[in-house]
Amino acid sequence: MPTLSPIELFTPRLKLRWMDERDVDAHYAVFADPEVARYWSSGPWTSLDQSREHIAATQAAYADGSGMRLGVELIDTGELIGNVSLHRFVDTSRRCEMGYALARAHWGGGYVSEALRALLAYGFTTLDLNRIEADVDPRNGASARVLEKLGFHKEGYMPERWIVQGEPADTVYYGLLRRHWNG
Incomplete structure (x- = not known):
């Protein structure tokens, strides 16, 4: 597993940063929304303790x-609107999985793509990854479109996973794959 240290990544509109206790309320608001959690394996959160x-x-x-989840914060307001992550690192293969979630009020604004571009750049350059993977519920067309827009290729289908x-x-x-990344 890589050695991780606190980082901040910046895009024109976003700051990606390590998460801590100050994020409890905003993080809860994202995952308490049934529409955000619709394709999440745990269902919507019902308690701040989660x-x-x-x-x-x-x-x-x-x-x-073993993983890094970065809060996605709007530069203009400081509002935490979601998160992006790299996790399940396999050092010998220089690969990992990627995840992301965004508050529904910010859907359709290009924030996920913007945040993931910065995360992919960090993964492929600083962490020297060769491959990044993601899994998506096939009913989640918006998430699939984001991945395809970023250059990901559909590689397999697993029923009832x-x-x-x-x-x-x-x-x-x-x-x-890093060699297919357009960073």
Whole structure:
């Protein structure tokens, strides 16, 4: 696993930064929304304790190098509107998985693509990754479009890989190789 240290990444509109206790309320607001959590394996959050536990797990992942979840903050207002992550690192293959979530009020504004471009650049350059993967519920067309726009290729389909809110859910696997990245 990589050695991770606190970072901030900037785009024209966003600051991506390590998350901590100050983010509990905003992080909860993102995942308490049933529309945001619709394709998330845990379902919508119902307690601030879930946000606290998630942030504690995020900080533990920073410490042991198993993952990095960065808060996505609007530069103009300082508002935390979501997060992006690299996790499940496989050092010997120089690969990992990527995840992301954005508050519904900010959907359609290009924020996820903007944040992920910065995260991909960090992953492929600073962390020297060769491959980044993502899995998406095939019903989540917006997420699939974001990945394809960033250069990811659809690589596989796994029926009923997850149980989401008590229902089986399929997965479409996407992958992006550094040599295909347009960073």
